Amino acid sequence: xxxxxxxxxxxxxxxxxxxxxxxxxxxxxxxxxxxxxxxxxxxxxxxxxxxxxxxxxxxxxxxxxxxxxxxxxxxxxxxxxxxxxxxxxxxxxxxxxxxxxxxxxxxxxxxxxxxxxxxxxxx
Numbered sequence: 001x002x003x004x005x006x007x008x009x010x011x012x013x014x015x016x017x018x019x020x021x022x023x024x025x026x027x028x029x030x031x032x033x034x035x036x037x038x039x040x041x042x043x044x045x046x047x048x049x050x051x052x053x054x055x056x057x058x059x060x061x062x063x064x065x066x067x068x069x070x071x072x073x074x075x076x077x078x079x080x081x082x083x084x085x086x087x088x089x090x091x092x093x094x095x096x097x098x099x100x101x102x103x104x105x106x107x108x109x110x111x112x113x114x115x116x117x118x119x120x121x122x123x
Contacts, residue, residue: 031066044068 006012007025035044035052042056049065063069 027066033067035068038063038068 006021008028009021009025012021012024031046035046036042037044037052037054037056037059038061039059040054040057042054044052044054044063046066047053047060050062051060052063052068053060
């Protein structure tokens with residue numbers, strides 16, 4: 001059997017399913033690549049889950065559990081981040097929509113039919 005398509009997860013054989021093995025092999029391939037220190041671009045080594053140590057500058061820092069983000073990934077994440085101004089605009093638009101929905105609901109609302117209460121006086 002060939003395990004080229006499974007990568008490092010080929011050691012599991014027929015156990016655990018295809019999607020779990022693919023996820024594992026993707027994570028392990030990314031983990032085995034050289035990781036860069038976020039401070040000095042030196043080589044970082046994983047000490048434990050999420051704890052990294054730079055061999056060049058000696059700093060110990062926290063990051064992802066299995067790999068560090070690269071500079072390009074960080075800049076892409078910052079570009080995709082929602083700006084505070086657009087958040088405020090979104091809140092205002094949402095508020096306007098809800099008030100418009102309430103107004104239309106009130107206009108189309110039919111008056112309720114109420115039962116006439118009879119008051120009987122007992123003597």
